[in-house]
Amino acid sequence: MSMRNYEPVIGLEIHAQLKTNTKMFSSDSTRFEASDNENTSPVSVGMPGALPVINKQAIDFAIRAGLALNCQIRKKSVFSRKNYFYPDLPKGYQISQYDLPICEEGFIEFTVDDEPKKIQIIRAHLEEDAGKSTHQGDYTLINLNRSGIPLLEIVSGPDLRSGKEASVYARTVRQILRYLDVCDGNLEEGSLRCDCNVSVRKVGTEKFGTRVEIKNINSFRFVEKAIEFEIERQIDAIERGESIVQETRLYDPDKNKTFTMRTKEDAQDYRYFPEPDLLPVILTEAQLSKIKLELPELPQQKCSRFQKQYSLPFYDSEILTAERELSEFFEEAVKICNNPKGVSNWMMTELLRELNEAKLTIQQSPISAVNLGTLVGLIDKGTISGKIAKTIFAEMWKTSDHPEQIIKAKGLTQITDPKAIGLIIDELIAKNPGPVSEYRAGKTKLLGFFVGQAMKASQGQANPEILNQVLLEKLKG
Ligand code: ADP
Ligand code: MG
Numbered sequence: 021m022s023m024r025n026y027e028p029v030i031g032l033e034i035h036a037q038l039k040t041n042t043k044m045f046s047s048d049s050t051r052f053e054a055s056d057n058e059n060t061s062p063v064s065v066g067m068p069g070a071l072p073v074i075n076k077q078a079i080d081f082a083i084r085a086g087l088a089l090n091c092q093i094r095k096k097s098v099f100s101r102k103n104y105f106y107p108d109l110p111k112g113y114q115i116s117q118y119d120l121p122i123c124e125e126g127f128i129e130f131t132v133d134d135e136p137k138k139i140q141i142i143r144a145h146l147e148e149d150a151g152k153s154t155h156q157g158d159y160t161l162i163n164l165n166r167s168g169i170p171l172l173e174i175v176s177g178p179d180l181r182s183g184k185e186a187s188v189y190a191r192t193v194r195q196i197l198r199y200l201d202v203c204d205g206n207l208e209e210g211s212l213r214c215d216c217n218v219s220v221r222k223v224g225t226e227k228f229g230t231r232v233e234i235k236n237i238n239s240f241r242f243v244e245k246a247i248e249f250e251i252e253r254q255i256d257a258i259e260r261g262e263s264i265v266q267e268t269r270l271y272d273p274d275k276n277k278t279f280t281m282r283t284k285e286d287a288q289d290y291r292y293f294p295e296p297d298l299l300p301v302i303l304t305e306a307q308l309s310k311i312k313l314e315l316p317e318l319p320q321q322k323c324s325r326f327q328k329q330y331s332l333p334f335y336d337s338e339i340l341t342a343e344r345e346l347s348e349f350f351e352e353a354v355k356i357c358n359n360p361k362g363v364s365n366w367m368m369t370e371l372l373r374e375l376n377e378a379k380l381t382i383q384q385s386p387i388s389a390v391n392l393g394t395l396v397g398l399i400d401k402g403t404i405s406g407k408i409a410k411t412i413f414a415e416m417w418k419t420s421d422h423p424e425q426i427i428k429a430k431g432l433t434q435i436t437d438p439k440a441i442g443l444i445i446d447e448l449i450a451k452n453p454g455p456v457s458e459y460r461a462g463k464t465k466l467l468g469f470f471v472g473q474a475m476k477a478s479q480g481q482a483n484p485e486i487l488n489q490v491l492l493e494k495l496k497g
Pocket of ligand 2: 033
């Protein structure tokens with residue numbers, strides 16, 4: 021992609037749906053599977069006189085997220101009305117936070133192509149979601165189940181410089197929120213939505229260019245592509261002598277293009293004022309310290325710990341800590357066999373491949389952490405060979421059985437008795453007089469042939485080292 025001496029400037033607004041059981045300002049359920057308009061009440065349909073009540077769990081979740089994003093948490097934050105008219109917003113305003121958001125001035129760090137990045141978080145504020153309109157020919161259906169669901173809007177500084185950086189930033193935010201268990205991060209279901217602000221400026225200039233906002237992109241790949249497209253479009257326009265209009269655009273993944281949606285509102289268009297039906301949220305130091313103490317280990321910390329504690333390469337650690345549940349599975353398995361690299365190898369190759377193919381999460385794995393750990397332990401003890409372990413793994417995947425149970429049922433233990441192996445080899449030698457005499461005449465590379473045949477005859481159960489020893493001995497004649 022040609023930058024033609026321009027530098028892109030990008031800032032993301034991420035709307036994260038908080039995983040509360042009830043809505044931001046009412047006791048309506050937040051269940052995603054509910055039928056249309058089932059999760060509603062006078063508050064969420066905006067009946068006159070209905071009064072909002074703040075959901076304490078949403079406040080706690082916002083604080084958790086704010087702390088993990090290195091934000092300052094305001095001891096006094098205020099909800100404001102953001103006024104606009106739209107059919108999916110029956111009240112005529114959204115309750116949001118404006119000048120006094122609950123979290124501000126944070127940052128996150130990550131690397132892109134081995135380069136460290138530090139991106140500012142300007143603010144993270146609480147607000148309620150709107151309903152959903154479905155347009156059908158000449159009429160429109162409204163579903164208010166989403167109306168009032170708590171959102172945390174996380175606003176980055178204009179610090180990102182490429183589509184790739186923006187997508188890694190968004191993935192990192194998602195990973196943190198999922199570790200904290202405050203948002204499920206499901207982009208398809210809309211529980212995480214990214215708005216991308218993009219502008220370009222001539223390299224060396226201070227002043228930012230006019231920005232365009234691309235709304236509601238529902239995949240990280242599209243975040244990257246939409247931004248890359250938009251950068252090119254803006255540079256082309258400027259080079260043609262046109263000026264960029266501040267507007268909201270939509271990205272069409274099929275055409276890989278962005279399109280004008282509407283010209284952008286300014287804050288003054290929303291006539292913000294403090295929500296008169298709610299008191300400010302006042303937090304105490306004790307509340308904040310309690311939540312701070314309860315914060316789980318975060319992905320980057322865990323990744324470094326895995327490298328140190330288990331002597332794992334960065335590559336392994338990063339994959340194993342990508343999801344909290346994956347890292348917990350790993351640690352549980354290691355407790356059983358005390359072989360971190362062994363468990364890591366089995367997870368990263370066999371297990372993750374099978375899970376991927378079957379489209380299952382680690383929580384849905386038919387093979388439990390204890391069973392995988394036991395399998396690795398059995399290889400280490402020499403009870404089974406690596407080859408048999410693969411057979412057992414396949415059986416565990418099908419039946420969820422414990423490996424020892426499978427070994428017993430299928431008689432799969434490794435044969436380590438030299439006498440038993442000797443019998444197999446005697447038979448092999450008797451059956452192959454030709455190769456045997458060639459071998460004895462000096463064609464020693466035939467050894468591989470004998471090893472393969474003997475292993476086959478033992479149905480893969482002979483211990484390879486013992487088999488080798490006995491074979492060499494017997495072939496001498
Ligand atoms: P609004 O609420 O109008 O969308 P914000 O102040 O919340 O405006 O900023 C939205 C996002 O736009 C932030 O992530 C910010 O970093 C980013 N941003 C601001 N100015 C620019 C710019 N000139 N180019 C690119 N991004 C910008
Ligand atoms: Mg905004």
